[in-house]
Amino acid sequence: MKPVLFLLISFPLLGALILALIGRYLSRRAVETIACTTVAAAFVLALTAFLLSGQKAHSVTLARWFAAGSFQVDLDLYYDPLAAVMTLMVTFVSSLVHLYSVAYMRRESGYTRYFCFLNLFVFAMLVIVTSGNLVFLYLGWETVGLCSYALIGFWHEKPEAADAGAKAFVVTRLGDVAFGIAIALLWINIGHLSVSGINDGAAGLSTQAAGIIGLLLLMAAIGKSAQLPLAVWLPDAMAGPTPVSALIHAATMVTAGVYLLMRFFPIIQGSPFVMAVIAFVGVMTVCFGAFAALVQKDIKRILAYSTISQVGYMFLAVGAGDLAGSLFHLISHAFFKSLLFLAAGCVIHALHEEQDIFRMGGLRQRMPQLFWLFLAGAASLGAFPLTAGFFSKDRILLAVFLQPQAVYKIFWAIAAMAAVITPLYAFRLFFIVFFGQPRADAGHAPAPDSRVSVPNLMTWVLWPLAVLSVFAGFLNLPVNWAGNEWLAHYLATVPGAAPEPLASPKLESAMQMGSALITIVMVIFAWVYYGVRIQPGENGETTFQNKLHALFLNGFYLDRFYQTRIIAPYRAAAGFLWQQVDAGWVDAGLDQSARFFLTLAERLRHWNTGRVSQYVSMMVTGFTLILCGLTAAWWYFQI
Amino acid sequence: MTIPFTHMLSLAILLFVMGAACAMTRKNLFMILIGVEVMLNAAGIAFVAAAMRWLDMNGQVMALFVMTAAAAEIAVALALIVCIQRRTGSTHSDRFNLLKG
Numbered sequence: 172m173k174p175v176l177f178l179l180i181s182f183p184l185l186g187a188l189i190l191a192l193i194g195r196y197l198s199r200r201a202v203e204t205i206a207c208t209t210v211a212a213a214f215v216l217a218l219t220a221f222l223l224s225g226q227k228a229h230s231v232t233l234a235r236w237f238a239a240g241s242f243q244v245d246l247d248l249y250y251d252p253l254a255a256v257m258t259l260m261v262t263f264v265s266s267l268v269h270l271y272s273v274a275y276m277r278r279e280s281g282y283t284r285y286f287c288f289l290n291l292f293v294f295a296m297l298v299i300v301t302s303g304n305l306v307f308l309y310l311g312w313e314t315v316g317l318c319s320y321a322l323i324g325f326w327h328e329k330p331e332a333a334d335a336g337a338k339a340f341v342v343t344r345l346g347d348v349a350f351g352i353a354i355a356l357l358w359i360n361i362g363h364l365s366v367s368g369i370n371d372g373a374a375g376l377s378t379q380a381a382g383i384i385g386l387l388l389l390m391a392a393i394g395k396s397a398q399l400p401l402a403v404w405l406p407d408a409m410a411g412p413t414p415v416s417a418l419i420h421a422a423t424m425v426t427a428g429v430y431l432l433m434r435f436f437p438i439i440q441g442s443p444f445v446m447a448v449i450a451f452v453g454v455m456t457v458c459f460g461a462f463a464a465l466v467q468k469d470i471k472r473i474l475a476y477s478t479i480s481q482v483g484y485m486f487l488a489v490g491a492g493d494l495a496g497s498l499f500h501l502i503s504h505a506f507f508k509s510l511l512f513l514a515a516g517c518v519i520h521a522l523h524e525e526q527d528i529f530r531m532g533g534l535r536q537r538m539p540q541l542f543w544l545f546l547a548g549a550a551s552l553g554a555f556p557l558t559a560g561f562f563s564k565d566r567i568l569l570a571v572f573l574q575p576q577a578v579y580k581i582f583w584a585i586a587a588m589a590a591v592i593t594p595l596y597a598f599r600l601f602f603i604v605f606f607g608q609p610r611a612d613a614g615h616a617p618a619p620d621s622r623v624s625v626p627n628l629m630t631w632v633l634w635p636l637a638v639l640s641v642f643a644g645f646l647n648l649p650v651n652w653a654g655n656e657w658l659a660h661y662l663a664t665v666p667g668a669a670p671e672p673l674a675s676p677k678l679e680s681a682m683q684m685g686s687a688l689i690t691i692v693m694v695i696f697a698w699v700y701y702g703v704r705i706q707p708g709e710n711g712e713t714t715f716q717n718k719l720h721a722l723f724l725n726g727f728y729l730d731r732f733y734q735t736r737i738i739a740p741y742r743a744a745a746g747f748l749w750q751q752v753d754a755g756w757v758d759a760g761l762d763q764s765a766r767f768f769l770t771l772a773e774r775l776r777h778w779n780t781g782r783v784s785q786y787v788s789m790m791v792t793g794f795t796l797i798l799c800g801l802t803a804a805w806w807y808f809q810i
Numbered sequence: 811m812t813i814p815f816t817h818m819l820s821l822a823i824l825l826f827v828m829g830a831a832c833a834m835t836r837k838n839l840f841m842i843l844i845g846v847e848v849m850l851n852a853a854g855i856a857f858v859a860a861a862m863r864w865l866d867m868n869g870q871v872m873a874l875f876v877m878t879a880a881a882a883e884i885a886v887a888l889a890l891i892v893c894i895q896r897r898t899g900s901t902h903s904d905r906f907n908l909l910k911g
Contacts, residue, residue, distance in 0.1 A: 781907025783842070788834045 172223060173231045176248045179216040179258065180301060182209045183294040190287035199282060206286035207269045210293050214262035221255045226664045230303055230367060242358070247303035249366045253498065253665045256658070257300040257430060260502050261423050264509050265293045267632045268418040271513055274626035275414050275520065285325060285412070292318035296423050300430065305354045305364045308431075312350065312395070315424050316343050322419060323411040335407040342404040346394015346428075353387035357438075360384070366434060370666040373437035381441030388435055389449055392428030396482045398456045403730050405479055406463075409471040413516030416471060421478045421512050422505040429485040429501055433494050436667030440492070447578055450490025450571070454582045454589075456483030459727060461592040465599070466723040469526045470515050473600050476726070477552060478508055480589065484567050487586055491579060493570035494668045495659035499647045500567055502658075503559035507551035507640035513633055514545045517625045518604060528600060532607040540630050542605050547637040549601040553594030553694065556687040559643035564590060565683050566649070572682070587686075594690045598697035651676045651683075818859035825852035839891050839901045843884065850880045 186209030228251035298311030324336030361372035397405035460480025488497035551560040648654020832845030861869025
């Protein structure tokens with residue numbers, strides 16, 4: 172097991188190192204080959220590890236990292252069913268995205284930098300997933316943040332891309348700080364930093380300690396996974412290349428937060444309050460993302476908000492204690508969302524970097540293959556019956572509904588309401604882009620009847636994703652569909668993985684029927700509202716409808732809130748400290764005292780006549796005065 | 811016969827003031843040096859006087875130390891004066907005012 176796991180994480184690192192050190196001397200073909208081969212090799216190794224490991228947990232120590240007294244950190248790996256599923260998903264999606272990038276980035280000049288960071292990202296993500304202790308995990312956690320920053324700002328000559336990269340980095344950093352504190356608290360309270368040690372010691376934690384550590388871990392997860400209230404960075408992160416959005420900001424990195432919560436679930440389980448908070452954050456984010464996605468115009472922003480919303484479902488599932496459901500949705504989301512992003516990349520590419528969906532339209536005839544691929548992704552996102560998204564989302568809703576506490580019933584109601592909106596925005600996007608008349612008012616669009624061509628490679632890699640988006644439900648087919656819930660059983664040995672939700676088959680079937688019906692109705696509604704009619708433009712009136720539209724379009728003004736309530740006061744305070752305190756007091760005070768001594772020296776220099784006899788006279792006079800003073804004092808005190 | 815303590819102290823003060831006046835007023839480096847020597851010897855006389863007054867040998871020891879220090883000082887000072895004279899061709903103290911403010 173040890174060599175397999177070692178090679179698994181070192182292959183992408185090797186690729187990144189080669190590209191970083193000698194990539195500039197290699198041909199484009201060689202760079203692409205190295206990047207794709209190393210990640211594909213990682214996928215093969217992940218598959219090998221999955222087949223070899225069975226359901227056991229493997230702990231492997233590669234080397235001593237550092238030691239300070241009793242505090243020792245090793246580079247160790249921990250491989251259990253949870254890590255197995257994640258490594259498979261990460262390496263599989265990244266292999267496809269690497270292949271896709273070869274075609275997508277074929278005209279870009281910074282390809283060495285691009286592939287280097289993409290490989291480094293895969294390495295860091297695998298470190299997060301397989302790390303056996305928290306410090307090593309933190310290394311991966313920070314490295315994915317770095318890669319995310321570098322790849323969002325890939326077109327760094329564009330100011331908005333550079334700003335978006337910095338924003339993502341700074342906002343996620345808020346969570347990382349909490350993570351750092353959580354690591355310190357875990358070390359103090361449990362005395363272990365290994366994954367197995369922490370999960371074994373979690374039972375010994377007091378409810379209070381578990382609550383504080385759980386909340387800090389939640390903060391970390393919120394930052395990385397772009398949940399409320401730190402969701403603002405993800406829509407802006409779409410300034411990066413589309414494959415990056417697909418890999419990092421949809422399929423893998425944003426799910427790292429969920430993975431963290433699943434990995435340390437025994438701690439979270441120790442505090443019912445934290446569970447409820449996680450579910451609350453999740454359900455709020457589900458609504459936030461769904462409403463914002465409903466009215467966006469930019470195809471990538473729609474997908475970004477829907478990512479925020481779908482990751483919210485995963486949080487909700489963790490909050491409801493259903494790890495298997497959370498992981499199930501994570502996997503199916505990884506498939507359909509990377510599919511949707513990559514397909515959107517094809518559309519954008521074909522229409523010469525056009526991202527506004529209202530300037531697309533009628534692509535069904537022009538890109539027939541992409542039409543079916545996109546349909547598969549949209550159906551799965553919209554939880555259309557029998558797709559992967561249908562089963563995973565239903566399992567989550569059911570798990571929330573089955574929680575005994577009353578508050579979870581409210582969560583269930585809100586999440587179900589958001590689940591009504593999901594197919595609406597998914598199919599709104601689909602219908603507007605692929606149906607209707609080509610709205611070629613963007614003069615550069617090709618003639619309506621011509622077929623638009625994108626490189627074949629870009630569509631080929633979508634097929635496996637499309638197949639999995641539709642059929643990944645079989646991974647965890649519910650019992651009432653004659654399935655055996657393979658994923659849930661496979662995860663049974665993971666610490667904290669809860670037993671099956673004890674639903675009566677009747678209830679389960681009823682809920683599935685209900686959601687299937689609602690989804691179909693919403694798809695028809697989307698067809699009537701968006702497919703047939705052209706979207707009504709804003710008429711500039713301040714009606715309630717337009718206000719609501721603007722509210723959703725601007726992401727509930729969360730950005731503006733931070734801008735005015737946090738960033739602006741912070742800037743004002745920083746400006747005050749700089750201009751008033753630092754420049755006004757500290758610097759000016761030092762300048763003033765320096766000027767005083769300068770003046771003093773200017774006055775005193777005339778005493779320095781350069782005549783030795785005068786110096787002697789002064790010295791004698793001075794001594795005489797001192798002696799007189801001493802004598803007077805002695806005389807005075809003597810009396 | 812013994813010389814009264816006050817007489818010896820008066821002589822020391824007189825010599826000291828005369829030496830100081832010489833060092834302060836003369837411009838020739840040799841004369842300044844002689845003034846300083848006179849002041850040092852005045853201090854030596856005061857030490858010897860004190861040794862006789864309190865019958866303590868430490869005063870005489872100190873006088874010997876003063877003489878030693880004076881000998882060393884005069885050797886260094888004369889060397890400096892020779893050096894200065896060679897460089898500037900003069901032993902007038904006001905000619906050396908490079909550090910004038």
